[in-house]
Amino acid sequence: MRWWPWSRQAEQQAQQQQDRADSDAVLTNYSRGQKILLEDTPPKFADDLSNSQLAKKQERATLKEAWDSIRWSDFTLQRLTSIPCFRDAGMLGFSSMFLMGSVIFIYHKSPTKAMNWAMSSLILGSIVGWEQCRLKRQKSFQIAQLAKETVAKKEKPMLHSVSHDPSLSGQWEAAKNEKQNQFQQSNQNLSQTSSEKKWYKFW
Numbered sequence: 260m261r262w263w264p265w266s267r268q269a270e271q272q273a274q275q276q277q278d279r280a281d282s283d284a285v286l287t288n289y290s291r292g293q294k295i296l297l298e299d300t301p302p303k304f305a306d307d308l309s310n311s312q313l314a315k316k317q318e319r320a321t322l323k324e325a326w327d328s329i330r331w332s333d334f335t336l337q338r339l340t341s342i343p344c345f346r347d348a349g350m351l352g353f354s355s356m357f358l359m360g361s362v363i364f365i366y367h368k369s370p371t372k373a374m375n376w377a378m379s380s381l382i383l384g385s386i387v388g389w390e391q392c393r394l395k396r397q398k399s400f401q402i403a404q405l406a407k408e409t410v411a412k413k414e415k416p417m418l419h420s421v422s423h424d425p426s427l428s429g430q431w432e433a434a435k436n437e438k439q440n441q442f443q444q445s446n447q448n449l450s451q452t453s454s455e456k457k458w459y460k461f462w
Contacts, residue, residue: 343392343396344388344389344392344393344396347388347389347391347392348384348385348386348388348389348392349385349388350388351384351385351387351388351391352380352381352382352383352384352385352388353381353384354384355380355381355383355384356377356378356380356381356384357377358380359376359377359379359380360373360374360376360377360380361373363376363377
């Protein structure tokens, strides 16, 4: 449940690695010829979670863990402007807030009603701007992926051009004509032998 773009995942991973290193006890009382069982030795490879297990663990994250990952430093202007689509959502939301608030105030002459409509327009405009920007980004990513696949499927040019002998085409034509002549001659021989044989026979 990583709904916030900044978290302390790197710090948590470093802490887990440090705890794992502290927990791995190194055998110091080894004597020559002593048999050591496999479970007494530290693992050779890191037994980290696989991608599927890590995804399941992240899905089971609670709201409290997500709330604990939020810091006041995340709300700085530099961090907020680095969020994709934040600028578009803010511009559309504030423009709709000022427009709707001024129209309602001029028409109804009520500041409270104008403020309510302005805040509602801010929320609605921000949502519309965010979703519109997100769809544009998704479409651009799809086009980029399609372009990558198209370029990958293109036939690559040859590094070294093969020199073709012009006499090969003549040899091919000569061999082809020779085969045709042999075939025609065999057909003529068959027709001659069949014509010489009589269709009737005396006993």
